[in-house]
Amino acid sequence: MEGQEAPPPPPLPQFPSQNPPYLFSPSLLLSSSLHPSIIEPQSLPDIDWVGLLSGQSGLGENRSIMDSASMVAENGAEEEKDKKKGGRMKKTTRPRFAFQTRSADDVLDDGYRWRKYGQKAVKNSKYPRSYYRCTHHTCNVKKQVQRLSKDTSIVVTTYEGIHNHPCEKMMETLTPLLKQMQFLARF
DNA sequence: CGGTTTTGACCGGCGC
């Protein structure tokens, strides 16, 4: 989503340390008043983020509209320092948020490019969970996608981390508009 | 041929 070359401070809120993810709407996420709650479909923001980010506005069968979606957030609050020993550093609890989408397609096009690096069966779901990593070199944002066994038409996507590079797909659609605006601004 | 997916192995955390 936000393709900002954002500085470290994660815009994500801190939550009390209760593990079950809190549910709240994207609009609540964007404003800073977030009270964990399950939202109703009509409390969704009027912004179609997915459509905005996936340059294909309207066409395409991959339109996974975020109808009835709930955002889930867990905090993140840690710096990512220690890499313990030889190799991985995974003590990182970094900004992470999730939302669920009603879509027939597991992976929704959010404008970024992802490479799948794993798939695992999780305990209480009959559908596997897929793990993706952002393909941008300097960006280690991850996401995991899982379809609910409860309601087959819903997929839960969990993002972890913040992209440190612009989403070129979004830029692609935004650039002409910006140029147009600059042109009009001359008058 | 380069990038992506697949898939079993591997590893670390956690509860017992």
Next chain:
DNA sequence: GCGCCGGTCAAAACCG
């Protein structure tokens, strides 16, 4: 310590 569970690695397969 052991085994379960979830996350990641990495080699091979796959695909344009």
